Amino acid sequence: MSDTSLRDAEQLAEQVVRDCGLTLPVDVLGLAQSNGILVSAKPAAAMGVxxxxxxxxxxFAIGYATHVRNEGFQRFSIxxxxxxxxxxxxxEHIFSAGAVHESRAGFASGDxxxxxxxxxxxGLLMPSALFTKEAAKYSDGFTAIEHLAEICKTSLTASAIRYSEITDAALAIVVSSRSSVEYCFLSPAMRRMKGLNFLKKGSVLPRESLTRTFNQTSENISLGRRVDDSTDLQLWFRCDDEIDASEEVIGLGDYGKTLTVITADADDGDGADEGDKPWGQPQFRYR
Ligand SMILES: [Zn+2]
Structure with a gap:
């Protein structure tokens, strides 16, 4: 799947938002209704659906799973x-084999x-024009992400990933469990840092990082605790220069994972060309 067609999908959703005059939080139920689509909550028939x-x-009708009691997850599903x-x-594609299409959370690698x-x-829940306007009201980092999640009624993780795409700040979103990285997204300014080493799925969290220590106590995650401290981009990404940054760490409750937001203090890394995407297209998770 090319970046263009993913971008097209996002832009089509943004066009729907504009055409229908939708505002935040986008009313997905109302949008379904206006298309004559019935939406109902369904107990999960199969795990993971x-x-x-x-x-x-x-x-057409939409059923959405309620086994994850998280409004952001359910809205993303719809x-x-x-x-x-x-x-x-x-x-045409999804109904070629039958009248029911089932979607699964966490599949994101594939189809x-x-x-x-x-x-x-x-694009529908976090249309870039409205999202960027809201983001500008808050200081960079987790503060903005938290407000955006509230305003868009989206999960913290989905909001953080979207935020990493639109922010001017040099920022990284890392989702981890125990001592390893589940996935990592970098803002355009972060991608321009000289010598920066991307954190791949499965790589080990830096030993001296706050996140690594945080993850050693499982209650930190289950109880949704939050901590923050100063850090250095070199510690995380082995980039050429030492650059002061903040590390904000949030336990994601029964999701069992941890969200880390790393925001560079200074405005570094300018000068490289915009638009190159060495790390590929983000893949959205449900929560
Ligand atoms: Zn699907």
Missing amino acids: SGMLLRSGDD AHELGHFYLPGHP PIELQADHFAA
């Missing part, structure tokens, strides 16, 4: 199914159709 789209003739409804070619629907969901 986050939502489904059903078709009967010209009629928005993902709306993606299958709106995106060109999706209904391009699912990835497109995820990007549609992100």
